[in-house]
Amino acid sequence: MTDLFSTIIGSSVARRVGVPQPTRLRRYDPGAPLCEAPVLVAGGGRFADGIAGWLDGLGITTIRAFDPQAPEPDGSHGADGSGRSDDDDTAARLGAVVLDLSEARDPGDLDALRVIGAPALRSLARNARVVVVGTDPSTLTEVSHVATQRALEGAVRSIGKELRHGATANLVLAHRDSSDGVRSAAEFLLSGRSAYVDGQVIRVDDRAGANPDAVRPLAGKVAVVTGAARGIGAEIARVMARDGATVVAVDVPTAGDSLAAVANEIRGTALQVDVTAAEAGRRIVDHALSRHGAIDIVVHNAGITRDKLLVNIDESRWGSVMAVNLRSILQLNEAILERGAMPDDGRIVCVASIAGIAGNRGQTNYGASKAGVIGVVDALSTQLRPRRITVNAVAPGFIETDMTARIPFATREFGRRMNSLQQGGTPRDVAETIAWLAQPGAAAVTGQVVRVCGQSLLGA
Amino acid sequence: MAAPASPRAAARDTRRVAVLGGNRIPFARANGPYALASNQDMLTAAVDGLVARFGLAGERVGEVVAGAVLKHSADFNLTRETVLGSRLHPTTPAYDVQQACGTGLEAAILVANKIALGQIDSGIAGGVDSASDAPIAVSEGLRQGLLAANRAKSTAQRLKALASIRPTQLIPAIPQNVEPRTGLSMGEHMAQTAAQWGITREAQDELAAASHQHLAAAYERGFFDDLVTAYLGVSKDTTLRPDTSTEKLAALKPVFGKGEGATMTAGNSTPLTDGASAVLLGTEEWAAEHHLTPLAWFVDAETAAVDYVHGDEGMLMAPAYAVPRLLARNGLSLQDFDFYEIHEAFAATVLTTLAAWEDPDFCRGRLGVDEPLGSIDRTRLNVNGSSLAAGHPFAATGGRILASLAKQLSEAGGGRGLISICAAGGQGVVAILEA
Secondary structure (H helix, E strand, O other): OOOHHHHHHOOHHHHHOOOOOOOOOOOOOOOOOOOOOOEEEEOOOOOHHHHHHHHHHOOOOEEOOOOOOOOOOOOOOOOOOOOOOOOOOHHHOEEEEEEEOOOOOOHHHHHHHHHOHHHHHHOEEEEEEEEEEEEOHHHOOOHHHHHHHHHHHHHHHHHHHHOOOOOEEEEEEEOOOOOHHHHHHHHHHHOHHHOOOOOOEEEOOOOOOOOOOOOOOOOOOEEEEEOOOOHHHHHHHHHHHHOOOEEEEEEOHHHHHHHHHHHHHOOOEEEEOOOOOOOHHHHHHHHHHHHHOOOOEEEEOOOOOOOEOHHHOOHHHHHHHHHHHHHHHHHHHHHHHHOOOOOOOOEEEEEOOOHHHHOOOOEHHHHHHHHHHHHHHHHHHHHOHHHOOEEEEEEEOOEOOHHHHOOOHHHHHHHHHOEOOOOOEOHHHHHHHHHHHOOHHHOOOOOOEEEEOOOEOOOO | OOOOOOHHHHOOOOOOOEEEEEEEOOOEEOOOOOOOOOHHHHHHHHHHHHHHHHOOOOOOOOOEEEOEOOOOHHHOOHHHHHHHHOOOOOOOOEEEOOEOEOHHHHHHHHHHHHHHOOOOOEEEEEEEEOOOOOOOEOOHHHHHHHHHHHHOOOHHHHHHHHHOOOHHHHOOEOOOOEOOOOOOEHHHHHHHHHHHHOOOHHHHHHHHHHHHHHHHHHHHOOHHHHOEOOEOOEOOOOOOOOOOOHHHHHOOOEEEOOHHHOOEEOOOEOOOEEEEEEEEEEOHHHHHHOOOOOOEEEEEEEEEEOOOOOOOOOOOOHHHHHHHHHHHHHOOOOOOOOEEEEOOOEHHHHHHHHHHHHOHHHHHHOOOOOOOOOOOOHHHEOOOOOHHHHOOOHHHHHHHHHHHHHHHHHHOOOOEEEEEEEEOOOEEEEEEEEO
């Protein structure tokens, strides 16, 4: 979203005087290679060989040991943020580093981060990825083992803050030696889908799952998306449809015209219903079952803000936010599950918010509702584990939408720049993360809250 | 020697026609929110909303039939142009019809008949009207002068033709809401009929108040959630006044009729309105292929016309004639219906029609039936409101009524419904639905 301030900040004059410039992030393009430059797969953990083999199979050059002495045009680049020119030869650089430290059991093993990481990080291409693979500490018992694995989290979050030029760092915590979840998370994190996901920890469990179709991972699936008429919801609907899903686009009747436009654009169906209505669950399930046979995926995106300081808030501002953002999710889930509308292996994805993690002044109602959503994920993911239905949430940070465009200037600029990527995310970034969580291949990811916030300083 | 008849020519079995659903934009008072929207804009919005509701984007349906009453000459192919601008597949054929306020229902009859005959498997019937974006024509004198100038072979002839144009002929012809053969407005015609039948002001205001209350209640219970799609920031019919009452309506001054006996006000007459509607019809097989559940079956239809010019029949009385013919053909009595949708052009239209069916002299003398058709259970009449509350964009009314009645029958778990729509030119279009 361009405004006068962004124009000035991004101008050549500002660039010359050293104002930090956000990098244009690499975003997913169906069918394009996962990474544009070679990937270093190192660390000696139990997943490294599998990941390297998988990447080789995709036709991506993998390097198993990085030699910092290898020819490189100009050694001054990398994580230090020093001036990188636009005509960098990315071929000589690393597109990503996958550092498998899942076998690290002693604090001394963490030295690999420095020994392997430092030279590699200096040679990262623009929009590169650092993916560290660890072992979920909750599967370990020895104190030193847990401490060592837990240390990775602090390291990765710090690396995320150190990286520049659109590069991100994330941690995948594996469950024993189950590799499907690690591969699914690594694929997401290496790809442009995760452009605005930075400094995150994603736990995967031992469920097996694979995408039958790489370009259309959601082929044959029916997805219900609430709040689909505009903004993030419309983008979720588009991305799900692009990935092969048949989308039921749901929104309130007053948004009917934009809802119809979205549904027609993606050849889905429009269902006008207020998700807070008593009949909403029944109508959504009826529609999905009669038209499409099942609900494989539901994305609870419908949400509103009614901001006021708690001391000034009235009943309607409080009640409407709770009704739309939280209670409607409980009701719709109940309606879907009660009637057996969601087959085993279904996917439930909620849209939470960093306000639900960090809180926000003037958003007690909103923050409460979005934290409640995280509670839904916690409880329901456990409950539905036997049916292999995953329940996850994304927590968007500052996303460029009509809603954030209305935030007062100073607050908006603060929100936009106070993250490791020094820019706001796009609705597409949120949608891509949701579409990944909905994939058959992401069967091992449940109970997770993935922040799409560019590693925002808020709630970090 | 004639060629042997093809198997189909010998005997054609007709097929059941399902009403699968509908969509309209909210109706809006003329010169209001849709003042700058054209007929094509509004009809496209109605069709696209229908396409979205039923997942028809990129599909070819059998045919789209629609029309407008107030129509620009440039819109000679309004419906086909609408299809080309919609999300339907561009290979979907379309044509226009025009039968005054009967246009929308007549379009549905045409689609239904082709489906019944096996010529198409699905179709969309619609209608649209803008009283705001009305055509304005040049005067007849100016038009003749310009055409003569166009025919002229020499400059002198051309100048002569142009010189024949008088300054007064430069005043454009503003469209008027009058009957060409009588010069009377529809309201004036209705006022004469209402006076003949002794329709009281109170009865008209009661009917109008009920219309508003029923429409408001229908919106309240979400009845229109899958019948209406918001347009240009409007999500409910703008003429709807949920808080109106017979007391408030009684305060209005009469606008049609003369003197003491005038009973027709702006409250119990429909306002000029902009809007569009579309209805999806199809065979059972087509519905099943598209995973759609029929709301109701389109059973039969009838049109009638009365001679209000030379004879003494009221201009809006044609449905009173059409209905008994339809009932006789289907072996039904007027009381065999669970719901009645009688278009409220004016409250008095509905009331005179009902009074006529109760009147033994009228039924014997005019309709030629021995027994009067009798009265109807008024609690079954226009249960979700009608044109007095929703407004009446002429050609769009048929689609509004058809979709609403089909949904009502489906919600009720079955039943039979009667639609009756009066039209300018002394015509009437009526139909039966069953679920």
